[in-house]
Amino acid sequence: MQIKGAIALVTGANGDIGQYFVKALCDAGATKVYACARKPSDLTSLVAVNPEQIIPIALDITNSDSVETVAQACQDVNLLINNAGVGLLKGFISAADLSSARAEIEVNYLGTLAMCRAFAPILQANGGGAIVNMLSILGKINFPMNASYSASKAAAVSLTQGLRMELKSQNTLVVGVLPGTVDTPGSQHFPPPKVSPEDVVREALQGVIDGVNEVYPGEQAKQMAAQLLQDPQSLENAMSAMVNR
Numbered sequence: 001m002q003i004k005g006a007i008a009l010v011t012g013a014n015g016d017i018g019q020y021f022v023k024a025l026c027d028a029g030a031t032k033v034y035a036c037a038r039k040p041s042d043l044t045s046l047v048a049v050n051p052e053q054i055i056p057i058a059l060d061i062t063n064s065d066s067v068e069t070v071a072q073a074c075q076d077v078n079l080l081i082n083n084a085g086v087g088l089l090k091g092f093i094s095a096a097d098l099s100s101a102r103a104e105i106e107v108n109y110l111g112t113l114a115m116c117r118a119f120a121p122i123l124q125a126n127g128g129g130a131i132v133n134m135l136s137i138l139g140k141i142n143f144p145m146n147a148s149y150s151a152s153k154a155a156a157v158s159l160t161q162g163l164r165m166e167l168k169s170q171n172t173l174v175v176g177v178l179p180g181t182v183d184t185p186g187s188q189h190f191p192p193p194k195v196s197p198e199d200v201v202r203e204a205l206q207g208v209i210d211g212v213n214e215v216y217p218g219e220q221a222k223q224m225a226a227q228l229l230q231d232p233q234s235l236e237n238a239m240s241a242m243v244n245r
């Protein structure tokens, strides 16, 4: 699929990575980019970058009425970018209660699923198109400092895989994007290496153009993905050592 001429929708467009998706889509010649945020006022400066292409939309992906309203308003979309996500940095046992695990599942898995369900028929009507799901390498290896987040991204990895099978017959490309640590304000307390948000977005959109199933932006994610294939226990040991010093 080509980005030039695409009509895209980006969730969490006001976020650290989301704003780069919107700008890169415009730069690559997307005809229209629906930039979605819970508070559209958070999008003012982003829309000002390219007011003719960028359309601000209010969207909470955990609210079924909000998802339905946006789907009704955006019937021309052929590229859905599920970027919205939350990571609350909690352990399974050390968390005070289940509230953070529930919030992560609500947004990262159920919210993403709700968007896919709402937009699958729209993509079909528009020739198939593509879905890009912002996942994480932590969906394939649990990181105890962000344990319930990792579990929610594992659910989203499975969602992405299953969607690919279910939407194959309607010719919808489904791309999972699995970076390691991205160099954003939200990950400032994590040690290097980090991949830049520009590189994450560039590799993700190239994945759409190339029609690949999974993209591992940056060296850290590529190395971890290779290690998961060759010696998954050694990666688990390394993750464990980071919290059991």
Ligand SMILES: NC(=O)c1ccc[n+]([C@@H]2O[C@H](COP(=O)([O-])OP(=O)(O)OC[C@H]3O[C@@H](n4cnc5c(N)ncnc54)[C@H](OP(=O)(O)O)[C@@H]3O)[C@@H](O)[C@H]2O)c1
Pocket (backbone or CB within 6 Å): 011, 012, 013, 014, 015, 016, 017, 018, 037, 038, 039, 059, 060, 061, 062, 083, 084, 085, 086, 087, 107, 111, 134, 135, 136, 137, 179, 180, 181, 182, 183, 184, 186, 187
């Ligand atoms: N940063 C990293 O190191 C990293 C690494 C791997 C994967 N990722 C993934 O990349 C994606 C973007 O992350 P980021 O670093 O750009 O984080 P971010 O700056 O916190 O952005 C997250 C975005 O998701 C939105 N969001 C949260 N809950 C929502 C909801 N219920 N409905 C609609 N939007 C909602 C946020 O909106 P509000 O501003 O209203 O809260 C924000 O726009 C996430 O899926 C994240 O898991 C990030």
